[in-house]
Amino acid sequence: MIKNIIYIIISYFICCVIFTPIFIKHGRKKYLKDKGVRYKRINDLNNDNVFEKKVFKYTVFFNVETKKKLENINLLEIALNSFDNNEGNIKEYYNSFLDENIRYNNYVDEFNNIIDKDITYKDDIVIGTVLFKDVNKFKDFEYNRCRKLLKRFKYKFLFRVYATYDSPKGKKHWVKEEIFDINDISSFPIILKQRTEYQKTKKYQREIMTDSLRYEVLKRxxxxxxxxxxxxxxxxxxEVDHIIPISKGGKTVIDNLQxxxxxxxxGKSDKDFK
Ligand SMILES: [Zn+2]
Structure with a gap:
């Protein structure tokens, strides 16, 4: 009999130790839901802003014939070209990523506005409850709860470029790969624009006058x-001549070469200078 009573008492204490904090926590959350102004604003904001999870993966893969080619391969260059050509609708996805990112940043701004704005609660907000010692305890609890409610950005963008080379007997396998994340990709439009600008320059037109192009013109x-x-x-x-000279905006393309x-x-260049 005494043994049973002892068991009951011990069980009671164990229950108190384990369950009391759970009840208190639960009670505080419920109380916050009823009374918390900031908490309500944050929840309204969160309900208005839904961020879906989307992962965009795009892979460019190819196999090269020699190990030397693999060593010399420029994966960034390939990534840039794929982007420029909008392979796999990569540009559309990039744009939707940027839109979503703007939307998310606006959300974060609003979230922080609500968090940072001081809310005056009257002392009587905690009167009649044992859950909070005073109004400051309530405010701290609300602040910390709200902080945790910030949503995450769920779009992901992974752009993988990789090349492989297999030894003739297939015994060895080499891989070269690079993964470009959204930060890398954000720089692509800028690099491509600079490149287009450069390609308009006379310097570039002189650079691309290669021996093989020269040979092609002579042969033709x-x-x-x-x-x-x-x-x-x-x-x-x-000699191979630019029909419309580079100085006059002529391009180094086979149709403009003779x-x-x-x-x-x-004789022709004398005329050009007249
Ligand atoms: Zn002649």
């Missing part, structure tokens, strides 16, 4: 001067 024109018809076999020194012998070319 049958290794003959387009003005006087003299050929390389007849001992003429042939084969000329040295003397015709000199």
């Amino acid at each position: 024109d049958g290794y003959r001067c387009k003005i006087c018809g003299v050929s390389a076999n007849e001992g003429a020194r042939l 084969t000329l012998c040295m003397s015709c070319n000199r």
